[in-house]
Structure formats: C-alpha cells, structure tokens
Amino acid sequence: MQAFAENPWFGSLPKAEADALLRAGRPMKLGQGTFLYQQGDSFDEPFGAFFGVVKGLIKLSILHHDGNEAIIAVVEAGNWFGEVAILDPFPRAHTAVALEDSELLSIGADAFNALMSQNAFAQAIARLVAVRLRLAYGLMTDSALQSTRERVRRRLVLLAHGDVTQLRSGRSTITTSQDNLAMMLGISRPTLNKELQALAKLGAITLRYGRIEIRDMELLIGGNGRDGGANPV
Secondary structure, rough: HHHOOOHHHHHHOHHHHHHHHHHHOOOEOOOOEEEOOOOOOOOOOOOEEEEEEOEEEEEEEEEEEEOOOOEEEEEOOOOEHHHHHHOOOOOOOEEEOOOOOEEEEEEEHHHHHHHOOHHHHHHHHHHHHHHHHHHHHHHHHHHHHHOOOHHHHHHHHHOOOOOOOOOOOOOOEEEEOOOHHHHHHOOOOOHHHHHHHHHHHOOOOEEEEOOOEEOOHHHHOOOOOOOOOOOOO
C-alpha cells in the first residue's frame, strides 16, 4: 500500500476497489536488466497482466529494425501499466525491462476482468487510459510542431513530475542518463547535450553526473520567458 499511496490514479480509487486490486496482485521480482516482456510477445500470462511497480524502475521502449531504440516512458514505483494488453490482447507493441532491481504486483487477466465488472474500477481504468492518451498526444504534438529545445525542456518538466505519474508538485532532481533522455526524445546525444547546456546557461537547470537538478521550475516551464509558462502536455 505504501508504494502506491502517493500515486494520483491509485489514490482516486474507492477503498474497496483499491483493496481488491492489491489483494489480486501476485508478487514478482525482476533483476536489473531482466525483461518483463518483449516487443512482439504474444499476450500470455504471466506477462499478459496489469502491473503495479512496488519498487524499482521499468523502462518501456520500442526497438526499430535498424537497432535504434525509442524510450516511451520510465515507470517509477507507485505506477500501474499493462492495462491495454488485457483490453486489446494483440502482441506487445513495446518492450518492458527493469532498469534496476524491481518488485511488481501482477494482476492476471481473469482477476483484472473481474475487477472491471465493478463500475468504479472500470471508470478508473478509462481515466488511466485517457491520461496516457493525452500524454501521448502531447509528445506527438511536440515532436511535430516544437523546436528541439522546447521538446527537451517540456520532457524535463514531465520527468520532474514523474513522467507517467504526473504528480502535482515537481521534484528538484531528475535521475536519468543523457543517453536515456536522448532516446526518449529521438535525438542524438550531442544534440541533447547542446540543448541541456543552453538551459543550464539560462539558469533553469544544473547538470550533474547521472542526474539533472532543476534550479528554476518556472523558468524551465516558461522557456525563454516569453511563452507564458505553457502546460507541458
């Protein structure tokens, strides 16, 4: 329960549904670098499930046939994912791998579908899918219409709020490598570093080894101060 206490989606569940979800979960452990499932895998338990991250980090990514990788999201402790594979059981469109030693709760398809028979839980899943879709549309819009610097700073704002978690208050430190951040944005490492250095010179961030410290969130949100602090998604 403690792992999910601060998660906005889990917190929106009525107590009865939240307790039922936790009771249905089967514990899983993944060592660092272990695949939970891979792109193209068929929907099949134990991998065809709804997952809650109790501890650790899970990377969701897509591997192109030329070997390039695009990171969709990094799922932190407290988050739930995998609902789409149960609702629409086609082969996996992405890969999930543990970035560090991780612990999960796995809700199998039968247990998930039983929970979906409860109106409050079904509505909560609909909200979860809607939030993910809104975030995906925001990232697609950024990629098509925004400058590289705008995309970098907006993704930093998302990461500061937990990426898929989207906490109300942003954290002051983002723990990620520049390689991973570049793969999230679909740009080269040198291009990313150039944009990060520009944001550092502006006073919005400070670059550290393996992490990025946010010095001025309002400045980061507002970019050059002329865009009125647009919402990052």
